[in-house]
Amino acid sequence: MDLLRFYGVDLADFYRGELSPRRLSVLLHHLPADSATHVALTDTPAAWSLQSFLLADVYAALTGEQHPARPKPKSSRYADLRERLERQRARQTSQPPPAPPSREGSAGASSFPPEEAP
Numbered sequence: 001m002d003l004l005r006f007y008g009v010d011l012a013d014f015y016r017g018e019l020s021p022r023r024l025s026v027l028l029h030h031l032p033a034d035s036a037t038h039v040a041l042t043d044t045p046a047a048w049s050l051q052s053f054l055l056a057d058v059y060a061a062l063t064g065e066q067h068p069a070r071p072k073p074k075s076s077r078y079a080d081l082r083e084r085l086e087r088q089r090a091r092q093t094s095q096p097p098p099a100p101p102s103r104e105g106s107a108g109a110s111s112f113p114p115e116e117a118p
Contacts (some may be wrong), residue, residue, distance in 0.1 A: 003027055004037040 056067035
């Protein structure tokens with residue numbers, strides 16, 4: 001449906017041999033962001049085109065807060081990893097540093113056994 005809507009090309013042309021696999025791939029790859037195929041593959045709301053995101057960014061720049069209708073970003077594995085690392089860093093900085101190992105004996109004494117004379 002998107003091929004017909006945006007390019008005037010019928011998908012049945014591919015099965016008839018009138019549209020090459022390469023040409024079909026290029027057309028599908030360059031579908032606009034508001035196409036049904038692009039929306040289904042990227043989970044982006046259909047109403048949010050590039051212009052919508054840019055206008056929401058302008059709104060955020062002028063008001064200092066996110067646009068209320070802006071879609072929330074999906075949590076990625078990198079965001080989860082970053083959150084875990086930040087929690088770990090906070091935990092490490094809140095703990096007192098470990099005490100240095102204590103030395104037994106006098107200040108000049110070595111912890112190694114004395115060497116034997118040959």
